[in-house]
Amino acid sequence: MLDVSLRRKQGNFTVDAIFRSEAAGVTALFGQSGAGKTSIINMVAGLARPDEGHIIVGGRCLYDSKNSVDLPPEKRRVGYIFQEGRLFPHLSVRSNLTYGMRLIPRAERYVEFDQVVELLGMEHLVDRRPAKLSGGEKQRVAIGRALLTSPSVLLMDEPLASLDFARKAEVLPFIARLAGRFSIPILYVSHSLEEILNLADSMVVLEGGRTVASGAIEELMSRRDLQALTGYTDCGAVLSTVVESHHEAAGLSDLRFQGGILKVPRLEVLIGSRVRVRIEARSVAIALVSPEQTSVQNILPGTVEEITTGNGTLVDVKLDIGCPLLARITPNGLAKLDLKPGMPVFAIIKSVAVSHGVLF
């Protein structure tokens, strides 16, 4: 749905980004500030012009230097949500929301006003002025305004960056809901891995204007070479799961993922919700046989994929349990088990070691 390849020199900084994503859903552009994230979505929106490359969204070509295609921003049908909201101060919330919608022929709209107002919980805001809204409310209006143009892609430039923690928690579920509700791609710029883990399906990692990696979140998060960039001191793997059932007596919830069931402390969410969990490598142990009597809830069969001896004191073992999982063990442990790539093993994960994201 998204096919982006861009080069642009700005001063002595060069943006050189290539990424694609096939499915609808959230693609995160991740990188430290100054990595070129905003430049890239400005180019996708047509607010900045690349030197060369192409931008294709949902099969429609927005820019192609080879064929001299360069649609102006108003023809691109992108919904851009800016970091600062950028609501029109001279218009009411209602007029802000309908500003773009009124320019789209009715036949080309896939969302209606009432639908968006309800989805974003804005019923009580529509008759106010932007100056009277809180930060979180402003961002919701900005999201609604972009969505009402029935765009073929949503571009979000750190939409939560200017909000405090409580306001973030207020807006995040709405963004998450969008991805599920409309089958359009969302390009989500962020330097916060937390946000990305909560929202994104795939990720593009940028450093100094260049794409260093792109792919599914689960895959990228388990790559050791990206650990330094993602900024986590402890490496770990990320699993996408769906809440399968709750066990009140045991105080546990079952989460289904590609490789089976993961048991975690009881989650206060509805069955069927999507939950993304992160499992730190140091809280995963490896056994050759399934332990019989243990307090550990999760014993998952898998195979050894890759063994990396880092700076000497610890060894990272990448396992395949239906999806990538990282385990960090001592060289002593490695020698004791005599692990080799391809060996069948059991991954042992304590329930309490599983941290989960905001749920939706």
Place this chain on the structure above:
Amino acid sequence: MSWFGLTPVESEALRLSLWVSGWAVAVSLPFGVLAAWVLARLKFPGKSALDGLIHLPLVLPPVVVGYLLLVLLGSRGMLGAWLHRVFGITFIFTWKGAALASAVMAFPLLVRAVRLSIENVDRGLEAAARTLGAGPLRVFFTVTLPLMVPGVIAGAILAFARSLGEFGATITFVSNIQGETQTLPLALYTLTQVPGGEWAAMRLCGIAIVLGLAALVASEILARRYAARLEG
């Protein structure tokens, strides 16, 4: 016609002044906004020359401006003869000429105020409007212009007040004809030239002061009302 106990000469001068200044502002406003936009937003060779030309009336003696208008738009002037032949418009010795002289003299003040307000418009809002599907022209009329309103009001009132006070260019270009081109300042000047006109001149001074204050108050009220609207 007599307002508030004014003499016919006074009310004639007052009416003419308001009429001439009103027209001067109304006609120059669109051009002023355009010129301000060009100066604030475009980059092109000769921009400094255009900037200088627009500001010239501010630094030239008004008589020079009046004389140049006379040469250019007089009945035998290049432009004047053509305008009269093609459109039947005559500027010389008419109130239209007085309005034109006022407009030219007030133009730099108008452009300066409007330009300042354009430079204060957040271009991010214009970019946002573009991504929402609005072309450049629609963005100008639905986002840029509404956000410029305080500056446009300030510029218009400033230009109006300047027009009310216009003297040198007017008297040079369209002369001092009672009922046609004799605005307040010209009437005042005439009174100072005749013996025993002191009291009548003082009365005109009073009218000018009231008018100026009214313009300032009006601008203040409009600006406040607009600011209140933006804050919801």
